[in-house]
Amino acid sequence: MKMIDSPDQLPCRIGLQTATAPDLQCERLLRHLPGQRLVYAGNWGHHPVVAKIYGGHSAHRHWRREKNGCKALLDAGITSPDLLYAGTLANGAPVLIFERLPTPCTALDHWLQAKSDDQRLEVLVPLVTLVAKGHRKGLLQSDLHLENFLFSQGTLYAIDGDGIRYSRKPLKEKNCRRNLALLLAQLPPHHDRLLPDIIAAYLHHMPLQNQNFTERLLRDLKAARRRRRLSYVGKSVRNCSEFVRQQDFYQLTLFRRDQDSPLLREFLRDPDSLIKQGRMLKDGNSSTVVCVPGENDSSHWVIKRYNIKNAFHAFKKGLRPSRAWVSWRNAHRLKISDIQTPQAIAMVEKRIGPWRRTCYYVSVWCDAPSAATLIDLQHPQGHPQADGLISLFQQFFNLGIYHGDCKATNFLLMDNKASVIDLDSMGESRWRWAFLRHYAIDRRRFLQNWQHNSPLKNYFDQQLP
Numbered sequence: 001m002k003m004i005d006s007p008d009q010l011p012c013r014i015g016l017q018t019a020t021a022p023d024l025q026c027e028r029l030l031r032h033l034p035g036q037r038l039v040y041a042g043n044w045g046h047h048p049v050v051a052k053i054y055g056g057h058s059a060h061r062h063w064r065r066e067k068n069g070c071k072a073l074l075d076a077g078i079t080s081p082d083l084l085y086a087g088t089l090a091n092g093a094p095v096l097i098f099e100r101l102p103t104p105c106t107a108l109d110h111w112l113q114a115k116s117d118d119q120r121l122e123v124l125v126p127l128v129t130l131v132a133k134g135h136r137k138g139l140l141q142s143d144l145h146l147e148n149f150l151f152s153q154g155t156l157y158a159i160d161g162d163g164i165r166y167s168r169k170p171l172k173e174k175n176c177r178r179n180l181a182l183l184l185a186q187l188p189p190h191h192d193r194l195l196p197d198i199i200a201a202y203l204h205h206m207p208l209q210n211q212n213f214t215e216r217l218l219r220d221l222k223a224a225r226r227r228r229r230l231s232y233v234g235k236s237v238r239n240c241s242e243f244v245r246q247q248d249f250y251q252l253t254l255f256r257r258d259q260d261s262p263l264l265r266e267f268l269r270d271p272d273s274l275i276k277q278g279r280m281l282k283d284g285n286s287s288t289v290v291c292v293p294g295e296n297d298s299s300h301w302v303i304k305r306y307n308i309k310n311a312f313h314a315f316k317k318g319l320r321p322s323r324a325w326v327s328w329r330n331a332h333r334l335k336i337s338d339i340q341t342p343q344a345i346a347m348v349e350k351r352i353g354p355w356r357r358t359c360y361y362v363s364v365w366c367d368a369p370s371a372a373t374l375i376d377l378q379h380p381q382g383h384p385q386a387d388g389l390i391s392l393f394q395q396f397f398n399l400g401i402y403h404g405d406c407k408a409t410n411f412l413l414m415d416n417k418a419s420v421i422d423l424d425s426m427g428e429s430r431w432r433w434a435f436l437r438h439y440a441i442d443r444r445r446f447l448q449n450w451q452h453n454s455p456l457k458n459y460f461d462q463q464l465p
Contacts, residue, residue: 011042014053015090024051024089024097033241037062041100047084048100053093062162063094069161070096076137076166078130080158081150101152108146111187120194124187125201126156131183132205134158135176138167144183173208177217178224184217185224188338189398190391225399229336229428236332237325249353254328255346255362261295264346267303271348271360275303285309287323291365300365301345306424308358322349323424324359330423331363339395340419342366366419372408375450380459384416390463392418393446397465401428402438408449 014024022045030050031039038053054063063086073080085097107127114120127149134141141148143163150157171179180202184195199214210216237254239245244260246253246268253268267274278290281302288305306323324347331344342363350357371389380386389411396402403410404425412419420426429435443464450457 016085016095017088017090017092021085021087024049024095026051031241034239044084044097049084050081050098050100052096052098053089054095055093059094063096065164066096066160066162069164069166071161072139072164072166073158073161076134076139078134078137078139078158079155080161101150101157104150104152106147107149107151107156110151111146117194120191121197124194124198128180128183128198128202129205130156130158131180132202135171135179135206138169138171140165140171140175140179144179145186170206173210173213176206176208177213178220181217181220181224184221185228189225189395190338229333229399232336233329233333236329250351252349252351253346256344259345263295267346267362268348271303271305275305278303294364302342302363302365304361306359306361319354319356322356322359324349324361326426327361327423330426333401333426333428334420334423337395337399337401339392340414340417341423342419342421366412366414366421368412368414368419370409371411371413371418372449373413374456375408377456380456385413385418386456386459388413388417390460392420393443393464396442397439399428400432400435402426402435402442404438404442406442406446406449408446
């Protein structure tokens with residue numbers, strides 16, 4: 001359907017199949033899943049509304065699940081926007097029309113705006129309370145994340161009925177635990193100090209008798225975080241609302257949909273031409289790195305070209321994942337883990353069929369000093385940037401992520417946090433024993449950056465996990 005493949009020019013009017021129903025006036029595109037779904041803000045008669053239009057071979061199935069999920073929320077007494085119309089457009093596309101809430105704000109936006117633990121709990125406690133009430137009524141939200149909850153005029157609403165699964169009995173303890181872990185997995189691990197208050201709020205509304213609930217929840221939370229991380233990394237290499245994948249016999253391209261621009265299109269057509277215009281940062285045998293002006297004067301890009309050194313190198317690397325591919329995936333592994341790294345913009349592999357040749361990785365330029373500037377630090381205790389590096393390694397240790405090349409220049413100091421670059425050797429081990437072996441190498445290499453017996457090296461050696 002044309003309306004699903006590409007959004008119409010806005011504003012636009014769309015007729016419904018019900019002859020007596022007023023047209024849908026679409027004013028703003030809220031979400032576009034190519035070939036699958038369009039979500040518009042607009043008006044229907046005298047009602048401000050949000051309309052979901054479904055497409056593709058699964059359109060009616062998703063439409064039906066969302067409609068049934070909305071009814072289940074209503075029956076369970078869970079606050080959700082009113083469903084005003086469930087039917088089809090004049091062209092046959094299934095559509096659901098909901099009331100549009102005044103001044104809505106997602107729970108995620110509230111969370112990101114919170115500046116203190118008290119403000120964070122003001123978001124999380126109502127959220128887990130709503131989830132607990134749903135569990136008592138037999139509701140399980142399979143797609144449980146912070147953007148599926150809206151605050152409007154002090155009231156919390158659940159949205160996205162498509163992910164609702166329901167039964168007539170309260171959920172079993174195992175299902176409650178795993179579903180709650182799915183929600184909590186979206187919180188960065190350094191906020192785990194809030195878990196006792198969150199768990200207490202949940203158990204107040206969903207009493208469970210299991211004495212080991214907290215211990216088992218923490219185990220489920222660790223597994224849920226890993227699944228979420230791997231899912232996002234997988235999402236970053238396919239077509240979706242956030243990313244674009246383009247592939248033909250000679251080239252594979254990945255880029256962020258929100259970074260699409262004439263400059264990016266120029267780069268995708270001829271990467272080497274843009275590299276020639278850039279300021280050289282590194283002209284090595286294995287890679288070439290340049291900085292180029294971005295789409296506006298305030299932004300710059302770093303383009304890293306991974307070179308083919310000789311025929312043997314081309315043969316050895318041709319059928320393996322390219323370093324640009326690895327960097328792209330790892331940039332999003334860090335992003336979903338709330339670890340700072342310059343935003344990835346695009347990845348290009350020159351190919352002949354499955355055979356990989358020269359590849360390119362593009363990220364935002366980060367103008368910050370590297371950790372090497374700390375080398376003469378004589379009083380590292382309590383130094384915010386030194387402690388930021390320790391916090392970074394603690395995150396790596398907790399998540400099972402290793403860097404693979406811990407030179408001081410691969411860690412940029414931004415405010416009091418470390419930003420990680422040079423991601424083509426990074427990985428994540430499934431088995432803890434394998435990770436610990438990689439981590440020991442990372443730790444040893446990181447300590448080699450500092451002078452023997454210097455205060456900084458001794459401090460890092462004492463504080464790093």
